[in-house]
Amino acid sequence: MTNQGFRSNPVSIDEKKALDRLLALLAIKGPTGHEKAVAEHLTRELMSLGVPASAILVDDAPSRIPVFCEVGNLIVRLDGVLGGPRRLFCAHMDTVPLAAGADPVVREGRIYPKGATALGGDDRCGVAVLLTMISELKRGNLPHGPLTFLFSIREESGLLGAAAVRAEALGLPATGFNFDGGIPEDVTVGATGAMRMNFTVHGIAAHAGIHPERGVSAVAILADAVHRLEQAGWHGLIRAPEGSGTSNIGVVQGGDATNVVTDRIILKGEARSHDRRFLERIVTAYREAFHHAATDHRNEAGACGRFDMEVEDSYTAFALPQDAPCVQAAVRAVASLGLTPRLRISNGGLDANWLTSLGIPTVTLGCGQHEIHTTSEYVALDEYLVGCKLGLSLAVGTVP
Secondary structure: OOOOOOOOOOOOOOHHHHHHHHHHHHOOOOEOOOOHHHHHHHHHHHHHOOOOHHHEEEOOHHHHOOOOOOOOOEEEEEOOOOOOOOEEEEEEOOEOHHHOOOOEEEEOOEEEEOOOOOOOHHHHHHHHHHHHHHHHHHHOOOOOOOEEEEEEOOOOOOOHHHHHOOOOOOOOOOEEEEEOOOOOOEEEEEEOEEEEEEEEEEOEOOEOOOOHHHOEOHHHHHHHHHHHHHHHOOOEEEEEOOEEEEEEEEEEEEOOOOOEOOOEEEEEEEEEEOOHHHHHHHHHHHHHHHHHHHHHOEOOOOOEOEEEEEEEEEEOOEEOOOOOHHHHHHHHHHHHOOOOOEEEEEOOOOHHHHHHHOOOOEEEEOOOEEOOOOOOOEEEHHHHHHHHHHHHHHHHOOOO
């Protein structure tokens, strides 16, 4: 593929400032739902770069999100001087809780957390890429078309910020580019879908030392249900003739005392698949397993347990065609930097899931994050800097 539509001269950036920008962002505490300090930092930086206050918006997404949000999505709209469709660039401001209090240190071409925390490169790398793009556009007075920059909230707790953003607030972009990944050569054109499963398992309380036979243990029902799911291949990695996916129960809460047969357990789980019908089949398997486990566990009087189950969509799977304008633009931009683009599909959810469903086809690009969500997390500086140049190439290029 050619580089038609992009500047013939390779883009350049102030690499020291780009690094300083990333280090400053990594040091800001902002776990999911608590992004206010990050948004305030970005607003100060944007205004210092000459972005007018009228171009900066904090939206009302928290009014449509059913959990606590310290701040809304931060949106920056630059109209530019060139024509063409509006392009969206996005990254999420929040990190996983494990990254709270991260102290970034540079060592041998990488950034690591100094202590026993995650680093938060997911997705402060993407945030720094977007901020560097705006800085370079302003510093070089580079001509560009209409651009929107979305710094989203609560990505790590279910893509909630992107799910609640309004296309009108973004200026109705035609295409999107999400910076939230590792290797810059990877162009992520699709991602899995997911459903949340919330259970309440009800047993029957009884004194565990005097009359345990009068009780029905919610713990036993849970154990039986999970055993059934594992035996049938519906728990963990799922591979079946009709499809594939994953499932997990990640939160288990219940019990008040060791001498009481547990009568109530609250569970939170998820199921994922690229195939909507197979995703629903996984959820059905969970419902059937808990039904059989609950009705099979009875006390001496014949009373059995029961369960309540609520299911909700987390995000919808998508896969963009290779000839989609955003895919073609990303491929050309990667190639323009001397790299070999590789199209891939993600098994994790991305803000691109919701943006694409909103009518903004969005690819996701890498910017140096590795071993995310762990204490072994690091940022590869060379890849981060390439991500900055890739974003700038897309900002000053022409998306067909």
